[in-house]
Amino acid sequence: GEEVAQTPKHLVRGEGQKAKLYCAPIKGHSYVFWYQQVLKNEFKFLISFQNENVFDETGMPKERFSAKCLPNSPCSLEIQATKLEDSAVYFCASSLQGDGYTFGSGTRLTVV
């Protein structure tokens, strides 16, 4: 399809629970990016993939965050033992050649 599909749209988790977010990139796009948007429109880069390989993970809090992009499956971002400060909107974007990103509509994660 011509859109990046993110599921679920909303996710509520108790502190300490696991959260898993999914992203189906545009077919044919080789690059997938995850961003976290918190208050005041601040976009924080988390991780990027080129096909199924991690391309850049400099933004990932590695102790609790993990991500995968496996062939023929949606990409996923998993947060183990969520904390209150993980509450944010998580955006996935895909790109054909590493620029001109197309974003999904995001998953709003609320940790209570």
Place this chain on the structure above:
Amino acid sequence: EDQVTQSPEALRLQEGESSSLNCSYTVSGLRGLFWYRQDPGKGPEFLFTLYSAGEEKEKERLKATLTKKESFLHITAPKPEDSATYLCAVQEAETGGSYIPTFGRGTSLIVHP
């Protein structure tokens, strides 16, 4: 220090009142500068990519320009449907090849009828 700074933070215009949004950047080498529009509850929607100083791109009432230190998004005779947050993002040329864009905090535009 932020690498990408957008101003103003918020802008209110009357319908038909033209204005400009600014995005200044401090990266040492620019690979690309992107403008996005974001509506509430949605992901950013791609508008333009600019690659070199002097480049200009237009789409309907929007025109983006680029210099060596900043970019402007000019909005001519805006309409209420142009109300949104406009985001600027910069790709640095030399970042080990990952080219991850750094986003500014956006300008929230409201156009009153």
